Amino acid sequence: MVPQPDEQAHRQAIARHGELTKPAGSLGRLEELGVWVAARQGVCPPRPFARPRVVVFAGDHGVADDGVSAYPKEVTAQMVANIRSGGAAVNALAANAGASVRVVDMAVDGTTAEAVSAHKVRRSSGALHTEDALTPEQARSAVLAGRTLADEEIDAGADLLVAGDMGIGNTTPAAVLTAALTSSEPVAVVGRGTGIDDAAWMRKTAAVRDGLRRARRVAHDPLALLRTAGGADLAAMAGFLARASARGTPVILDGMVVGAAALVAEELAPGAVRWWLAGHRSVEPAASIVLDQLDLRPVLDLDMRLGEGSGAVTALPVVNAAVRVLAEMSTFAQAGIQGPTADEAVGPVASGSGD
Numbered sequence: 302m303v304p305q306p307d308e309q310a311h312r313q314a315i316a317r318h319g320e321l322t323k324p325a326g327s328l329g330r331l332e333e334l335g336v337w338v339a340a341r342q343g344v345c346p347p348r349p350f351a352r353p354r355v356v357v358f359a360g361d362h363g364v365a366d367d368g369v370s371a372y373p374k375e376v377t378a379q380m381v382a383n384i385r386s387g388g389a390a391v392n393a394l395a396a397n398a399g400a401s402v403r404v405v406d407m408a409v410d411g412t413t414a415e416a417v418s419a420h421k422v423r424r425s426s427g428a429l430h431t432e433d434a435l436t437p438e439q440a441r442s443a444v445l446a447g448r449t450l451a452d453e454e455i456d457a458g459a460d461l462l463v464a465g466d467m468g469i470g471n472t473t474p475a476a477v478l479t480a481a482l483t484s485s486e487p488v489a490v491v492g493r494g495t496g497i498d499d500a501a502w503m504r505k506t507a508a509v510r511d512g513l514r515r516a517r518r519v520a521h522d523p524l525a526l527l528r529t530a531g532g533a534d535l536a537a538m539a540g541f542l543a544r545a546s547a548r549g550t551p552v553i554l555d556g557m558v559v560g561a562a563a564l565v566a567e568e569l570a571p572g573a574v575r576w577w578l579a580g581h582r583s584v585e586p587a588a589s590i591v592l593d594q595l596d597l598r599p600v601l602d603l604d605m606r607l608g609e610g611s612g613a614v615t616a617l618p619v620v621n622a623a624v625r626v627l628a629e630m631s632t633f634a635q636a637g638i639q640g641p642t643a644d645e646a647v648g649p650v651a652s653g654s655g656d
């Protein structure tokens with residue numbers, strides 16, 4: 302069961318925005334974001350996030366051997382090492398936001414450090430256009446690993462979670478999952494991933510078509526869908542996102558790959574979306590389809606298409622800014638400033654974060 306955000310804190314935050322020393326509604330969506338956090342923390346005014354945590358789910362995909370990515374699968378293991386040593390984009394952007402980063406190997410086609418491979422399910426997920434991505438047992442283990450990781454992080458004090466992804470080929474299964482759960486056509490969900498050319502785009506679209514043919518048959522069953530056309534990374538992310546919501550822990554979603562996992566998580570745990578904020582709009586076309594389906598409006602739109610949780614942690618300082626407005630501004634009464642005249646007091650907070 303997914304808990305409801307706190308209605309009372311939600312109402313108090315909206316009322317408080319009307320009392321702060323600014324024209325009603327003048328901070329635009331920043332007001333709405335502060336209200337969103339207050340309702341998730343169950344307190345008004347809300348607190349800046351003290352222990353935001355990123356978990357990057359790494360795993361490559363057999364379909365990448367058929368020329369659907371601009372990079373070879375070896376890059377996945379190399380980037381896991383780079384994230385671990387602090388040299389990836391997500392490390393820099395997380396540091397800017399006061400967040401810490403953990404990377405886990407769910408299905409990397411290579412050897413990674415012992416410290417990151419405790420939950421590893423297999424080497425590379427299956428080539429979804431010709432075979433199942435996982436066995437039923439692997440799918441169950443991967444979802445459970447994601448749930449366990451969310452529990453571990455929340456129990457260790459994380460007050461905001463971000464799921465990131467790293468895996469050569471992962472935009473192909475993410476496109477299939479998105480198409481299967483939104484009744485979209487392959488051409489609508491296939492993008493350029495790491496930067497593929499037209500020939501690779503056509504190969505990728507054919508792979509998505511073939512994967513989707515099998516995925517559509519099991520689209521009503523989230524575990525079967527993850528097994529057929531997802532992969533260990535996507536399954537773990539779905540478990541992680543569903544569990545965060547069940548624990549009442551807010552999440553900032555990243556781009557297209559995390560978005561696809563979020564669609565599955567919403568199937569696993571209906572209502573989970575109420576604990577998620579969309580960090581940004583990835584340029585991948587499927588990302589916008591996910592946002593529409595989940596009725597989420599992204600905080601940022603910076604033409605990013607990286608993954609790793611990078612868009613989510615880029616949005617986090619804006620979310621913390623929204624919190625500080627509610628927590629630190631003076632009210633009209635405190636500052637001895639005249640409030641609005643009755644006629645002027647129009648609706649204080651914009652809508653559209655899913656509330």
Ligand SMILES: O=C(O)c1ccc[n+]([C@@H]2O[C@H](COP(=O)([O-])O)[C@@H](O)[C@H]2O)c1
Pocket residue numbers: 369370371372466467468469470471472473493494495496497555556557558559583584585588605606607608609
């Ligand atoms: O999540 C996104 O919006 C996103 C968009 C484009 C690329 N990516 C990243 O690029 C990699 C997958 O791209 P590809 O072309 O190998 O399928 C993987 O590591 C993802 O994290 C991620």
Ligand SMILES: Cc1cc2nc[nH]c2cc1C
Pocket residue numbers: 372376380466467468495607608609
């Ligand atoms: C270098 C590199 C870094 C990445 N980070 C997420 N996906 C990626 C893909 C590549 C190729």
